Amino acid sequence: MTPYITTMAQAGNQELTERFITFYRNYYREEIAELAQQYPNEQRSLYVDYDDIFRFDHDLAEDVRSQPDQMREYAEEALRLFDLPADVSLGQAHVRVRNLPDAIDIRGIxxxxxxxxxxxxxxxxxxxxxxxxxxxxxxxxxxxxxxxxxxxxxxxxxxxxxxxxxxxxxxxxxxxxxxxxxxxxxxxxxxxxxxxxxxxxxxxxxxxxxxxxxxxxxxxxxxxxxxxxxxxxxxxxxxxxxxxxxxxxxxxxxxxxxxxxFEDMDINEDDVEQILELSAQPDIYDQVISSVAPSIYGYEQEKLAMVLQLFSGVTKRLPDGSRTRGDFHMLLIGDPGTGKCVRADTEVQFADGRREQIGKFVERHLESPSAVDDGVYDDIDIAVSSVRADGSVVSRQATRVWKREAPSQMYQIRTAAGSTIEVTPSHPLFVPSGRGIRAVRAAALSEGMQVAAAPDSAGTHDSGEVRSRNGDVVATKAGGAVAGQVPELGIGNSETVVTDRVVSIEAVDPDYEWVYDIEVRGPTATSRRVSCRTTQRYSSTSVISPLGRCTRLERARRRPD
Missing domain, CATH: 2.40.50.140 (Nucleic acid-binding proteins)
Incomplete structure (x- = not known):
């Protein structure tokens, strides 16, 4: 019985080899002739498109995908037996199948x-x-x-x-x-x-x-x-x-x-004139920096580094005499999600006005959590109160919740109105800047600075006064803005944040295991005590390069930090 099975197997192998020879004759005769001329020094492989095998024989194509090692042996044996001049041998040549109809996701295997x-x-x-x-x-x-x-x-x-x-x-x-x-x-x-x-x-x-x-x-x-x-x-x-x-x-x-x-950008005379006018302005650096990821507040030094890289580069001369700018590389270092979270009992204000402790909110929405290095996250779609650059309070969608291991040190910040918030050292809070607000990391705050707070969380009375717990007036809210010693925020908006003065900042050792964060489609979210920036990401941004082209920071992503 065994010899019979062996004979059948050999017959099947020979049939498959013959099928590949027929396939080569119909589809790859010229390519094999070229391989024979260049083998072995210049070329040692015959590249075969999967679609060609599929058009020739559906079953053979399926076998190539399901039994690749065995079918490659038949394909290479067929290549050695192909009709070639007597003095030509392709004894060690490879057959390489490419252009499969679909690719699989690495994380989806x-x-x-x-x-x-x-x-x-x-x-x-x-x-x-x-x-x-x-x-x-x-x-x-x-x-x-x-x-x-x-x-x-x-x-x-x-x-x-x-x-x-x-x-x-x-x-x-x-x-x-x-x-x-x-x-x-x-x-x-x-x-x-x-x-x-x-x-x-x-x-x-x-x-x-x-x-x-x-x-x-x-x-x-x-x-x-x-x-x-x-x-x-x-x-x-x-x-x-x-x-x-x-x-x-x-x-x-x-x-x-x-x-x-590469996407070329047509520059007309008006564009050139505008570029020259911009280049002569004394604040051109600030303008270009502010154009990089404008929805992400702060990080001026990091944005400046990106701008300098985009405008730099070494001229590369190609063999045909043309010139191009050499490649440049950027490396932004930071683990995803580290450092920008708050403790569990921090209250978050939602778009409908209700408030809830962030820890309870996140835990309740971790229905199918995905793991990261030091915690988990899950996707959500819930409206929360959020703050724009001009200080106005708007509604934005929260898209993800995060639960991460607490760092070794937290910052406890107390304000004149009696509010207390405990955040990671790199967690940004907002301070007045001109006619708007800007982000400052908790570790960079100092006593006496004003920080943004939700309109009714800093002790705001009907009179518009912001009072501390002992009744002292800390600031006043007038005409939809905070007046007095702080700049106006959100002029012309129906509702804006108020500010509250920092009276103490203390580094503390956390006695809890986890910190929490909410990712919002936009730059900020509002807690009951103070306004602080949540996770935010961006897809791309454009700046004008010296070569007159639109250079893109492709695929840049702002991760939780």
Whole structure:
């Protein structure tokens, strides 16, 4: 019975090989002829589009995806048997399938989706690329007793050695003969999710891919790529003990670098005149800085650094004589969500006027929480009171709630009206600035400064006076604005924040485990005691570069900090 099964299997293998030969004749005759001319020094692979296989034979295309390793052997055997001149051999040429109809999300890979062992494609950015190193594919072992050579094929697992000599039949000792062994170039890539596909606060995930031979040395960190390969799992180990948890990785089959898209901007004479007028204004620096992420208050130094990078760059001269600006890189450091939260009993005011402690609110809405490094978050859609740059109170949608580990130190801020709030050191609060407000981190506040508060949370009476608990007048609210010693806020708006004077700031050690935050579509939210900025993100912003083009801070995301 066994010989019959073997014969049937061989017949099936030969049939599949013949199908690939027919496919090559119909679709890739010219490409194979070109490969034969350039092999092996200039080209060592035949690239095949998946759509072409699908048009030729639906079942064959499905087999290529579901049994990629086995089908690649048939495809490469068919390439070696293809009609070529007698003096041409493609003995070690590869067949690389690319352009799968869909790519899977790196963070969406799940065991129940049955991707393991299948041909898949992932898209992302090269986070890391190791040096190209030689990898042994067939090791030649020389017996130190009789000199017999034993050849052992090597796989991606542990290094395999012979059990006994084929000549003297003794168990060594053996020495690897590198001259007689076969090697291939190898490299490991780490592909990370592209940031434009992430929601605020999400940490990008990554997957490693092993590539060999002519795929190596083609990409560098920062390249946007589509990697096609076979998805595998590998068991983790802890010392000498094996873990029950497995890692995912890919054996790369094809790597395609996505072309960068640049958007040109037509500059007419009016634009040039306006640019020249702006360049002559003494506050041009402040204007450009304020144009970077205008909905994010503060961070002037960080925005200035971005502007200086955007306006800098080294001229790069291309081989055709044209000039372009060299690449520049920006690195904004900060863990998502760290440092910008308040303690659980801080009350938050909602758009309908009701108030609730933020801790209870967040805990109630953590229905299907997603984990981050030091806490969890969940999506919501609830209207809260929020403050605009001019000090006016508006309604905005809260989109996410956060629960994070409390830091080692918090700041307790007390105001003249008797309010107390406890926040992380980097949590921004608002202070009057000109005819509006600006954000200042809690650690940068000082006694005597005025901070914004909800209109009826600082002891505001019907007369418009803001009184402390002992009855002293701290500030007055007149004509929809705070008058007296503080600048006017929100002139012309029906409701604006008031200000309250800081009387003490104290660093305290928290006696609680968690702090909380609410992410709002917009820059601020209003607590009962004072107005403080919540999580906010932005998609992109534009500034005019010296080359007359619209340079975009693409995919920049403001995470909770």
């Amino acid at each position: 799940r065991v129940h989706d049955n991707h393991i062992g299948k041909l898949v494609a992932v898209q992302g950015i090269i986070r890391k690329a190791t040096d190209v190193r030689p990898k042994i594919t067939e090791a030649s072992f020389e017996c130190q007793r009789c000199g017999t050579m034993t050849y052992i094929p090597q796989t991606d697992g542990e290094f395999q050695e012979p059990h006994e000599c084929q000549g003297c039949e003794r168990q060594g000792p053996f020495r690897v003969n590198f001259d007689q062994s076969e090697f291939i170039d190898s490299q490991k890539l780490r592909i990370q999710e592209s940031p434009e596909g992430l929601r605020g606060g999400e940490t990008p995930q990554s997957i490693d891919a092993d590539i060999v031979d002519d795929l190596t040395g083609k990409v560098t960190p920062g390249d946007h790529v589509t990697v096609t390969g076979v998805l595998h799992i590998e068991q983790q180990s802890q010392g000498n003990e094996m873990s029950s948890v497995f890692d995912l990785y890919m054996d790369g089959v094809a790597v395609e670098i996505e072309d960068e898209e």
